Amino acid sequence: MGAGRIAVTPDLKSRFFATRKLTTDLAAPLSDADATVQSMPDASPAKWHLAHVTWFLESFILRDHVAGYRAFDDSFAYLFNSYYEAEGARHSRAARGLITRPTLAQVLDYRAHVEAAVDAQWNNFPDAALQLIELGIHHEQQHQELLLTDILHLFAQNPTFPALWPEPVLREATPDVAPLEWIEGPSGIQSIGYSGKGFAFDCEGPRHKVLLQPFALADRTVTNGEWMQFMNECGYSEPRHWLSDGWAWVQREGIAAPLYWEQDNEGRWLTFGLDGLRAVDPAAPITHVSLYEADAYASWAGARLPTEAEWEVVAEMHDPDGGNQLDAPCAVRPSASQARALFGNVWQWTGSAYRPYPGFRAAEGAVGEYNGKFMSGQFVLRGGSCATPRGHCRASYRNFFYPHQRWQFTGLRLAKDV
Amino acid sequence: MGAGRIAVTPDLKSRFFATRKLTTDLAAPLSDADATVQSMPDASPAKWHLAHVTWFLESFILRDHVAGYRAFDDSFAYLFNSYYEAEGARHSRAARGLITRPTLAQVLDYRAHVEAAVDAQWNNFPDAALQLIELGIHHEQQHQELLLTDILHLFAQNPTFPALWPEPVLREATPDVAPLEWIEGPSGIQSIGYSGKGFAFDCEGPRHKVLLQPFALADRTVTNGEWMQFMNECGYSEPRHWLSDGWAWVQREGIAAPLYWEQDNEGRWLTFGLDGLRAVDPAAPITHVSLYEADAYASWAGARLPTEAEWEVVAEMHDPDGGNQLDAPCAVRPSASQARALFGNVWQWTGSAYRPYPGFRAAEGAVGEYNGKFMSGQFVLRGGSCATPRGHCRASYRNFFYPHQRWQFTGLRLAKDV
């Protein structure tokens, strides 16, 4: 969680409780075991997400702003702190999946308890607390997306490929994908970074000027069909397309397709999602690819990834609440019909390393631990995905992951010099 | 599971259903998550144990001896086969804990389904099937013990130290522990190995003659109090007591006490069990020590571990159904008052490598995969433990684990030359 520059808005209370409810709704189809198991060190159990965002409220709002507040359970601060060194010892991240107690039911009680305490105190909260509640909303939205992608990863380990939302999804008829077109972006001296009065994470600022060479962005993200062409043309076996670290990763891990893709007995490509195993839709945006794969694809395609500044100056002209984003619990999937929108569907890898903007200062205290300390080794992604809660993203929003990670809904949009 | 030499006994049906019921009863306090998580590669989830022993019945009895039997779920053969290479592909052992579906409830349904099928067919089973049911009982009893020790290991990873059977246990008053006495055993030419008409695993035979030098066994197992003296006298930091591999293990793993021991803030030793964290009872038998530790202790004490032949010729004079063994679901613990019994309380490490007896032949087919193939690198333990179902053990019973393993109820009884 990062500290932002926050103006308290009138709808804060309704947004807060709506966010809380969405989290619980997302977890509704999960069994106690589904919510407990951790499928890899990068992922967390759903139960942990449910509890951690609640611990955040308890620790930074109730404990500090409600006289006499008593913690729901003293062990939870140890169990559900994520990485705030300033908040003391915490349970090892890699061992989160061994915590079968408290149960999912107890964690849901914890959520209700904290929500009731927030509700009871609402009118007495000072502005500082309300700003932390705004921060808490955004923090929880981030964990909503992680909850979905972590559950997807867990279910993908099960050889029976269970569907979390098994109802038949009405598929849009596959449209013909129009050839990619290039749209020139604004160049010269431009400004990027957040400057509004609403919430933004610290790493989104300060707003500052950048100098852009002439460039163009593709009018849509790369599709599964295009990716299959890359695969058919030996994309995964030609070292010249790849970053050196990426090539080593491909060879070490035996990577030959996006995450969650498998071939059936006839060689057709299937992909696993929250609605189970389905045929790959050639028209839909490619997703679950790493930066290494995205960069190799761009190299193969004779293009490149955009820088985050290029992406942002274009995105400022688009509606951040549009596109295919998360509105309700369901088996989210990138959609072919929304592939032109700058926001939603898939996070778009940029070619920018995640580093501080000129003049960046981390926020003070524990809440300031969020962003600055992660600024090595990671790349910036932009635009949100089908699993990002609508309302969470912005043109200035900087997501970041390591270049080999791909269990998020990560794809790409090409760029080129003009 | 190993093939035995089996005489079908009249009480087979009642023993079969009693065994099935005990397994389910042992799992009764487990949540869906408790039953799903795997705390280390050596352990298995409780749900896996519940299903695996049922798969064994389905695969070797119902499938082969019930015309038209349809598997409860076709995916279960893949998910719940353990290591029978002859039975085809199986889910990776290390990934057993990622299988959140089927749920615990579904696995219990599976158990009921198979039990009903066995019940319906009982009177039609040929003798070969009944012998496999006898084998199935013994197989399931082994997994009952593993289920308890695996759950204990899982709960021990939880920093809140939950108790599975949290009711206050009435503790016997700590008796004075009498000084250890030595009892001479029979030497010269003796016979060991199973020779009766009941069930035994293949590795327990053939019965054969051995030549024993004069020896004595201690009249009781080593106690926690004696172990604390070993610790106080730098037992864990003096390389000269240790096997070379054991010393490397102590240093690599930072071993300085038995498994599940921890010190409170005043330096008192506590031990975690199925009833939670309790003070170490000096009079009770030491348990959760590895062969390396047992061997180092014996060396420090100026004694040695018995060979399995020495142990067996003495044990043949004792009641294998006596002592502290598992009768019902509860927080089993080694008991001070039963430390003289040859059977029960703690498995006793011997100094014998687990190797075939002269003339040993593995059983034919998949059920023959059980024992012979594990005959490298492991040591024999004898006598059963507080977690061994009463009726399962015998004087000739050979349990075996790797010398570093200690999550079973493993302790030791000293021996010496005379």
Add this chain to the structure above:
Amino acid sequence: MGAGRIAVTPDLKSRFFATRKLTTDLAAPLSDADATVQSMPDASPAKWHLAHVTWFLESFILRDHVAGYRAFDDSFAYLFNSYYEAEGARHSRAARGLITRPTLAQVLDYRAHVEAAVDAQWNNFPDAALQLIELGIHHEQQHQELLLTDILHLFAQNPTFPALWPEPVLREATPDVAPLEWIEGPSGIQSIGYSGKGFAFDCEGPRHKVLLQPFALADRTVTNGEWMQFMNECGYSEPRHWLSDGWAWVQREGIAAPLYWEQDNEGRWLTFGLDGLRAVDPAAPITHVSLYEADAYASWAGARLPTEAEWEVVAEMHDPDGGNQLDAPCAVRPSASQARALFGNVWQWTGSAYRPYPGFRAAEGAVGEYNGKFMSGQFVLRGGSCATPRGHCRASYRNFFYPHQRWQFTGLRLAKDV
């Protein structure tokens, strides 16, 4: 090796043979074993460096530009290719240290053979070959520095701390270190990147405009004395100074001092160099620190690392051939008296991830594999070191290493916003 934009200069031949001679001279004090052993996967044996740069000449110049040239030994292409995927299979990097044959003497023969072939052909070389010779000089200079730092790393593993150049080094009297002063650099729209007619690596261009916020650079690099103050004030144990990956590295590796530092029995800090173990000189520049350490130091000092653009616009006003750089075989060490020079002494970590400049295109063919493919996960260093051959560095020169690496002569110069 990267392709550059190369104007052939009249002194090419003399520079070529002088470079070749310096390499051999650097290796003169090495035994056959010294030259063969590989002390870690990041490092290479000296023999490998000696042969690899020669293989480069043989493969890219003699093979392609000398009719009928026969390879000195057909196995060398396999043994001494570094990472040119286009040039075919090659010996595993991590196993370079297992190649005891050819011997050092045979490798020196190989060098002489290739040099004679180049010499004989010199007047017949087309311009393309001469440009590759220019590239070969710069390539070999890079390996001269690596040869020294790899040998230092190897000797540091020897508990007897052998000195490669054991002669007593005349130490300058430790000067008083003047307090650090800040010097404002040029801001606004500036240009960086190579634009001259001489040699430069492909990643140094294209020259392009950047927009710089007002900033200042420290007038000298950080000293050992300042670093000891950082250590005394718990610099290595306060997570808040550290990047998250850096803190994980510090804890995993038990890092508590720069590489090659150790304490004697009285707690005085010593540092190991090519002249053996010597007392740390408080006035000399700190070296052998990682990006993680440099960044943590800057954070602790209330400053930051410069960006590579900031560094370059300042450095363009300085002499790249000045300062403490490598002129002859000796126990190179950073020098207190030259700490103000922009060039030499220690490579200066910047806060810039190593990424392509706008408009960057990798060179075609095998020689183009050099730079572009390494553009993920690494940080840029600037300015050369005491182990960089004088004449090799430029204001636009971009060195790069992973943020945990520190066996090069790596230090830092602080920057700040103004």
Add this chain to the structure above:
Amino acid sequence: MGAGRIAVTPDLKSRFFATRKLTTDLAAPLSDADATVQSMPDASPAKWHLAHVTWFLESFILRDHVAGYRAFDDSFAYLFNSYYEAEGARHSRAARGLITRPTLAQVLDYRAHVEAAVDAQWNNFPDAALQLIELGIHHEQQHQELLLTDILHLFAQNPTFPALWPEPVLREATPDVAPLEWIEGPSGIQSIGYSGKGFAFDCEGPRHKVLLQPFALADRTVTNGEWMQFMNECGYSEPRHWLSDGWAWVQREGIAAPLYWEQDNEGRWLTFGLDGLRAVDPAAPITHVSLYEADAYASWAGARLPTEAEWEVVAEMHDPDGGNQLDAPCAVRPSASQARALFGNVWQWTGSAYRPYPGFRAAEGAVGEYNGKFMSGQFVLRGGSCATPRGHCRASYRNFFYPHQRWQFTGLRLAKDV
């Protein structure tokens, strides 16, 4: 080194100096680099062997029995102690290959220095010192064999397959291999273990009675030709032949042939030895196989490995100095014509775990660290090999390695029940 029961013999001095000379002669074709590099953690550099056996003499004989003896170099005790915990700190085994200084020449000087000191003092040595010299001879003979096998392993890592003794070896014409015949051994109550007056390691005693069931040993060891039949009949891909740990090893390591075997372009099997790469001789004994492989072969062949007692009671009737053993520096290889001898050619894996004999006590002090502490996880091998110095082996000699190790000259002789 183990303590033995030693009667000093008149030829001690000549045997001592002959042993010393043979070691140096074995190392004569090695370069400084050959003698320094360590190819795997199980192996040691030749230089280390040369120095370690010398350190043994210096530490246990000169230091304790020569007044005023000064160590050749004080750092050598740290560098060249092997595993004697009682002798203090020592250099990490895995890092032995990083010690380029002292050089090979310095180590040879060390050898000469210590030999001169022993020579000068010879007539003054007390009996205890002479007994330690006898021990030193046997210790050095063990390291002679290791030196050869470690060098073979190192050279096998070199893709150019250098031959240490490259002279063309006159090959015996491949004889027809006679069908294997079974020879019944003595059964009932027998005695094994050393009981003579000469030297033996502590683990060879006490001599004691054992009870043997009727058995037969094959009249010769298994041949390469028989092994190829095992390979052709899917021996390496049928899990039912294998111990469970062995099967895991085969799969994890991708084992499909003995160590040092490779196929040429036409699919013919070659094997690498100290004379380079040569065609596999079908008549010669199989070697460089692990216990896992030997056990799987025996299982496939419908036989078993002998116990060490079975082997010893037969071997007592044979000449331990006969057969193909090491007499002089050369490219030793198992020989078809000597495959019936009980001694020499290849160490023969037994099915016996390496455990203490009844009544075994380790020797006191540092020299007693040798044998007892290795008695877990290893299997006994008997009979010596082509690399064992003639005179070193005995019927009671117990060699031991882990079941996956195969860089020694290890093969097998079948046994069966009769």
